Amino acid sequence: xxxxxxxxxxxxxxxxxxxxxxAGKPGLLAGAVVGGxxxxxxxxxxxxxxxxxxxxxxxxAFVGGIxxxxxxxxxxxxxxxxxxxxxxxxxLAGVGLLLGVGVARGWRRSS
Numbered sequence: 478x479x480x481x482x483x484x485x486x487x488x489x490x491x492x493x494x495x496x497x498x499x500a501g502k503p504g505l506l507a508g509a510v511v512g513g514x515x516x517x518x519x520x521x522x523x524x525x526x527x528x529x530x531x532x533x534x535x536x537x538a539f540v541g542g543i544x545x546x547x548x549x550x551x552x553x554x555x556x557x558x559x560x561x562x563x564x565x566x567x568x569l570a571g572v573g574l575l576l577g578v579g580v581a582r583g584w585r586r587s588s
Contacts, residue, residue: 479572482538487570493515517539552569553566
């Protein structure tokens with residue numbers, strides 16, 4: 478789950494930044510953020526389709542993945558001069574996805 482979220486969030490950010498580049502630097506950054514969020518959504522959908530993620534965990538996984546990506550995005554932007562850091566930092570989307578699932582399961586148990 479971690480690797481799927483990492484790969485798809487990173488791929489979404491790259492594709493989004495390519496499309497957003499036509500609008501200049503602000504468009505590049507906005508495209509990367511939107512693409513990353515769509516990548517997290519694609520990861521959640523793929524994981525659910527593969528039955529690696531239960532349908533009850535989708536919301537927690539999506540919110541957690543977006544939170545992880547939100548932490549990763551400013552770090553990646555600040556380190557664009559290094560090729561490795563932006564790639565590695567997208568792993569925070571995977572960490573966030575896993576944490577989101579854990580938190581959602583904890584909330585369901587306490588209800």
